[in-house]
Amino acid sequence: MLRVLIIGAGFMGQTHASIYNSMDEVELVSIVDKDKEKGEKFAKEYNCLYSEDLLDNFNSETIDFVDICLPTFLHEEYIIKASEHVRYIICEKPITLSINSLENIFQVLEKNNTKLYLGQVLRFWEEYVNAKNIYETGRLGKLRYIEADRLSEPPSWSSWYKKASKSGGGLFDLHLHDIDFLVYLFGKPVTVYANGIKDENDAWNFVNTSMTFNGNVIASIHGIISMSENYPFTMKLCMVGDDASYEYEMKAGKNLENRESAVRRASVYSKNGIEEIVTYGVDAYKSELKHFVECINENRDSEIVSLKSIKNTMQVMEAIKESLEMGRIVTLGAGI
Ligand SMILES: NC(=O)c1ccc[n+]([C@@H]2O[C@H](COP(=O)([O-])OP(=O)(O)OC[C@H]3O[C@@H](n4cnc5c(N)ncnc54)[C@H](O)[C@@H]3O)[C@@H](O)[C@H]2O)c1
Numbered sequence: 001m002l003r004v005l006i007i008g009a010g011f012m013g014q015t016h017a018s019i020y021n022s023m024d025e026v027e028l029v030s031i032v033d034k035d036k037e038k039g040e041k042f043a044k045e046y047n048c049l050y051s052e053d054l055l056d057n058f059n060s061e062t063i064d065f066v067d068i069c070l071p072t073f074l075h076e077e078y079i080i081k082a083s084e085h086v087r088y089i090i091c092e093k094p095i096t097l098s099i100n101s102l103e104n105i106f107q108v109l110e111k112n113n114t115k116l117y118l119g120q121v122l123r124f125w126e127e128y129v130n131a132k133n134i135y136e137t138g139r140l141g142k143l144r145y146i147e148a149d150r151l152s153e154p155p156s157w158s159s160w161y162k163k164a165s166k167s168g169g170g171l172f173d174l175h176l177h178d179i180d181f182l183v184y185l186f187g188k189p190v191t192v193y194a195n196g197i198k199d200e201n202d203a204w205n206f207v208n209t210s211m212t213f214n215g216n217v218i219a220s221i222h223g224i225i226s227m228s229e230n231y232p233f234t235m236k237l238c239m240v241g242d243d244a245s246y247e248y249e250m251k252a253g254k255n256l257e258n259r260e261s262a263v264r265r266a267s268v269y270s271k272n273g274i275e276e277i278v279t280y281g282v283d284a285y286k287s288e289l290k291h292f293v294e295c296i297n298e299n300r301d302s303e304i305v306s307l308k309s310i311k312n313t314m315q316v317m318e319a320i321k322e323s324l325e326m327g328r329i330v331t332l333g334a335g336i
Pocket residue numbers: 007008009010011012013032033034035038069070071072074092093094119121157158173
């Protein structure tokens with residue numbers, strides 16, 4: 001039985017807690033949150049201990065792994081603190097907001113011999129996993145064009161999301177998902193160009209990114225975290241090849257609420273007609289945590305979310321940010 005401590009009793013802390021409580025091989029032992037009322041309520045709901053300070057836990061409890069569900073700007077500080085005490089850390093995305101901060105995290109992980117698993121959930125999302133398989137088996141033929149969209153109302157449950165210095169704005173909080181998935185699939189692009197709209201909190205909340213990958217594959221990625229009220233949370237992936245195209249679209253409730261009952265459709269279009277791709281409604285957050293728990297049990301790194309691939313994504317995010325700020329194409333270099 002693996003014993004987990006969650007830091008952060010908010011939206012994602014609760015999502016992770018209810019998954020752990022459904023897993024036979026994990027026991028949720030403790031929640032840490034600076035908000036006493038929230039932490040105590042969480043502890044009661046999930047039947048675990050509560051403490052305000054992370055360090056209170058390590059003397060009295062056996063903790064096998066820590067799961068960080070804190071606001072993004074605190075990830076670096078808490079990964080470093082936790083790595084002094086445990087061998088395994090799961091952390092929500094984005095890992096952090098700059099390459100310098102990422103490099104600092106990686107150095108500490110290495111020094112303390114700690115393994116990190118990052119919750120890049122699209123890599124576990126059924127229809128994105130299917131897209132990867134369909135592409136890799138060659139069914140699309142020569143790939144030409146990709147469109148990836150993510151459109152959401154602003155997160156309504158916590159005010160820290162509004163500040164770019166804390167959340168990275170829509171660029172890091174939302175757009176990152178699609179950038180990460182494409183970089184995971186194809187490696188780093190050769191060039192990046194992005195334009196967007198920045199708000200008064202320095203947050204890029206409307207972003208259009210164009211990327212060219214090796215082999216002359218082009219991608220158009222749209223990330224908007226300031227959709228008007230009542231616009232359903234929408235995600236779309238369209239991959240167009242010479243032989244066939246794959247398209248997935250999902251429309252859920254506000255801020256991805258009701259994702260179990262969302263409209264999800266995935267199809268392959270080819271000369272043979274239209275094939276609906278059957279999915280099983282598996283919850284991606286559950287698949288992700290199940291995979292990380294397996295890795296911990298086997299004391300291994302994740303091959304799905306490797307540290308190398310996390311670094312690749314962060315380098316591309318920095319290039320997009322540079323392009324947004326400078327208004328020009330950024331070249332990452334072919335074949336990296
Ligand atoms: N993978 C996904 O699809 C997804 C979805 C939403 C959020 N996220 C990410 O998950 C992370 C958490 O987001 P959230 O929506 O759960 O945030 P949230 O605001 O709902 O919860 C954060 C919690 O951390 C607590 N907290 C803040 N500072 C603290 C400190 N110093 N010590 C202890 N506790 C502290 C707050 O009291 C709050 O309970 C963010 O990085 C976010 O980007 C990922």
